[in-house]
Amino acid sequence: DTAVSQTPKYLVTQMGNDKSIKCEQNLGHDTMYWYKQDSKKFLKIMFSYNNKELIINETVPNRFSPKSPDKAHLNLHINSLELGDSAVYFCASSHRLRQGYNEQFFGPGTRLTVL
Amino acid sequence: DAKTTQPNSMESNEEEPVHLPCNHSTISGTDYIHWYRQLPSQGPEYVIHGLTSNVNNRMASLAIAEDRKSSTLILHRATLRDAAVYYCILRDASGGGADGLTFGKGTHLIIQP
Secondary structure (H helix, E strand, C coil), X not given: CCCEEEECCEEEECCCCCEEEEEEECCCCCEEEEEEECCCCCEEEEEEEECXXXXXXXXXXXXXXXXXXXXXXXXXXXXXXXXXXXXXXXXXXXXXXXXHHCCCEECCCEEEEEC | CCCCECCCEEEEECCCCEEEEXXXXXXXXXXXXXXXXXXXXXXXXXXXEECCCCEECCCCEEEXXXXXXXXXXXXXXXXXXXXXXXXXXXXXXCCCCCCCXXXXXXXXXXXXX
């Protein structure tokens, strides 16, 4: 059984469109995250979400917004897509209360290509 | 999270041990040392973590210097499947725990058959 799953695996779209990436975890974790890995392979945290508390990386444009319908899901909505949004997006989850020693479980990634 | 320094790449032969170093001279007393790896075309995966004592699990061993300013991830018998980018990350245990991981450039481990 997949612990952290993302859909779709690949997403190709035109500039200016609005798109969503879905993430689900079946680990019973209370915290979920979104990361972006650019073409140079740098991985950066975008958001973390726990019990309605959202922590945002200040460098993330407000065109990006996470939505959590329940504790097992954290979807990523992107408005007015730009060429620079092309990247691989990873979802992850963990237990918050284990603080510095919590391990995060990552999904397989969604490769977004903006044309 | 405090900064870590790793070699850009390392090469090893299959079935030999691999020692991946990490320097973290500005580590604080509440920082845990975590290692993750990312296999090609996959998401990162947790490998091991420790605070002060050396740690072993089914994937690897973590050797932590006495002053905690450096650590070494040890793969006892590397296989081709261990070819990946390995990230050394410090995690502050005094934090809220909901902040994300801060990835550096990591070490690209190449395994020769």
